[in-house]
Amino acid sequence: MAADDDEYRSSRNIAISLFKRYKNAVDRGGGDNLKQEFISAGVNAYALGCTDEGLRKELNDMKESGVEIEAMQSYGGITSLKSKIISEEVDECILWLSIIFITILCTPQPTIVRWSSTPPVSDEVRLQWKGFCAVIANAYFVRGMAWLPVKTLQLEQMAVVGLAEEPSVVASRMRLVFSTLEVVSPQWPRV
Template sequence: MQHRFHVNASSDDDFRSSRNIAISLFKRYKNVIDRGSGDNLKEFISAGVNAYALGCTDEGLRKELMDIENSGLEIEGLGSCGGTSLKFKVHSSEIRECILWLGIVFITILCTPQPTVIRWSPTPPVSADVLHQWKGFCALIANAYYVKGMAWLPVKTLQLEQMAVTGTSEKPSVVASRMQLVFSTLEVVSPQWPRV
């Protein structure tokens, strides 16, 4: 059975312009960082999948966020439980990590066996450098997911992949969170098991 992911453009204009898409992704990234993964991570991934389908690129969205950072504008966060939302500035270290997450989501989509998400642009979603750095990592996880029905891999395996490609590897906790991002993306775009 083939699953297709449909773009859910929300009513609050999140997907009208690349700037709005970048802001929406960044808000959801901040939500994961501030409040933990789970549903917050799924929301980030869904926004990333929409950005992919709409033809966005990691570099285009990075530029939008850098422009916001350079202008000193504050972004209003996603409302919290108390109903008030905080405003925050965008910092380049957060932009780097947010766009890296987005690149991993985009590459994970590229690693699905059939096109699970239709992209409305011929432009590659990620730069050649990012693709080179992360394709093997995402492909290992996608292979485990589709072929072996696994939802976890040994962190050491993924660190070895990073070492082979870049000559360095990230800390085990960071590698584990990147692996969670890939598996969660696969669950969003290509669910394999019925929900219990």
């Protein structure tokens, strides 16, 4: 992935880059290419030693100061749109990132070298999502699966946090984990 070197010079730039990719993926229908861009940026953030809470703080600081993020919108032509950062978007963007980080931790051998000994996610988030990501990683590595029944994952959520997300949300999170595994530890040749 060709990227501006500036994109990775500071945690603030990494946070902005991730947030823009998140917004593009969500605003433009979450297509695979857009999600892949977010995942690749997330993998880079992991390798560079970023933490979910550090990037959340960067985005929240920008939100508090009223900074507008430029997101690309494509309707026929490409137009640029500036928008303020909203708390819910920060939370969901960081959750996606946390799921990517935990998925990397669930790979059998360290596939991505991390340039920091600081844990990438808080204990609370790790406890909440490790089982979810591990069930999917196990299916991927042990059984060669690229999909699981949503009910299985909802049961995992019920067991850990006492409630399950909507099936469509769970399916979207599952795709995020499988897509991350395909990026960090490809099992099958690309068609």
